[in-house]
Amino acid sequence: MASDPSDRTTLLLKRMCEGDAQAEGELYAHLYGDLQRRARAMMRAQGPAHTLQSTALVNEAWLKLTGLTDPDWQDRKHFVRVAARAMRCVLVDHARAKQTARRDGGLRRPLGDEISDRERSSWRVLALDEALERLERSEPQSFRVAELRIFGGLSHAEIADSMEVSTRTVERAWSSARAWLMRELEADAEG
Template sequence: MNQPERKAPEITQMLRKWSDGDTRAMDNLLPLVYEELHRQAARYLRRERRDHTLQTTALIHEAYLKLIDQRDVEWESRTHFYAIAAQAMRRILVDYARTKQRGKRGGDDIKLSLSEATAVAAKEKSVDLIALDEALDKLAERDAQQARVVELRYFSGL
């Protein structure tokens, strides 16, 4: 019997104690499951892009934090625990990817209405026309009609 198989009954016992409200069982569980969680996280991250910035240890810890918040789960076995851990890791990676994608699409940028942007622009004494032109070009790539509206509003006052 290899090491994980020897730990299986102990892990299941800890999970059941944890389900019954024994908080010490949860503390004792991490050393028993850490190695397998590490393998799962490494497997997930091997499938990710090379420039992925989330590290294996961070993924394990985030997943474990999500798992310990699962107070209503009736843990059936270690297999059940690892399946839920895999789902947690997948959700973390998806959330991470969405956050990165949102940042690439300007999701973290400050949002201004057209009238707010015009008011801010009107208060500016000197305008960097090159930067404005580049910004309008980028906007035109995303939405030509919006770029035209900004251009007409800013330059023509329409």
């Protein structure tokens, strides 16, 4: 087996694609620590009011990843990009479920009631997801950088490696994405 963790990941992904049932368990054990670290960082950024735990985030994202029909995993970089998207989906699904539970639970409040931190957290995730969808349409490269940074927990160097661009390109795209998202989220909050 290869000594480079990236090479080992790629080998395990290829074995999975070839139908090797044991490879999935090996891949999970191989990547779990890294995915857990990224999920913890992401959940810290969500704030203490968020109810989803990092372990649940990793497990649900893993189920999404391994539940894909005929995945064509190319390498670790490809897997990391898809894992970031899966974590985003889990967070958004969780926030939507919270919103639906409130709406369907018959819990009506007078307009003057204060919004809880947990409700605010769900709304922030959904607002960010909607803003990212708009960013994807207008600035695809900035969107990819933002998604990997926010939902993948990747550093600029890791994003550059994953996207096969320079670190400086990633820094410019992140700066642009962050400014764009802040404007969009402020506009959403105002009105």
